[in-house]
Amino acid sequence: MKEENSNLFLRVYERLHDHYGDQCWWPGDTPLEVLVGAVLTQNTNWRNVEKAIGNLKKDQCLSFAVLHDMDQEILAEYIRPSGYYNVKARRLKNLLQMVKDEYEGELSFMFADSLESSRENLLKVKGVGPETADSILLYAAGKPVFVIDTYTHRVFSRHQLVEENTDYFRLQQEFMDNLPSDVKLFNEFHALIVSVAKEFCKKKEPRCSECPLQRVEGK
DNA sequence: CACCAGGCAAGTA
């Protein structure tokens, strides 16, 4: 539309949203499904994650109690299609155990906790890094946390919208300092960045000249 | 056939 906004990040968002529309992430029927998916999708195509989640759903295993009590080896077989199934089974077990220890096994208790301490508890789980933790907080808990991923860094640095050498926390701060703290906006923006990166900002054969972010004017 | 996908931890120098 008009791009009358003076904020660079909002202008990028508007241009992406005009081009792609609502993305409606995260596909998941329940917070638990989102949490499981957040681990399973680590460096993995979402389609493979859907297969793995489908396996769990088919046997009614997508409940906290069932997953928590399931043998790690059995869980690994269920999630095999998502790849790295042994490490991911262990990581899921670690995560479920933390929720059991810290929040009586109730995701709703974790989500009711403060952002700082729930994030801290998530990050202390072996296998949960900043992106996985923030994905859970944004997409499962509905907290206003901006999720950064490799695409975010690639798209924004390639368009010279952020410093080339930055890290997760600084990039996240930059987004959150420059955007209104809005869950729906953070949700859609992250998904839109993934969409534009997949289409125009691949490592090999980038098609930058056709990208809708061409000539976004700087600050 | 090669390449990569909605990361993270552990090892090395």
Place this chain on the structure above:
DNA sequence: TACTTGCATGGT
């Protein structure tokens, strides 16, 4: 601190 490697299936 700054790279590198292991983990692994499935689509293009």
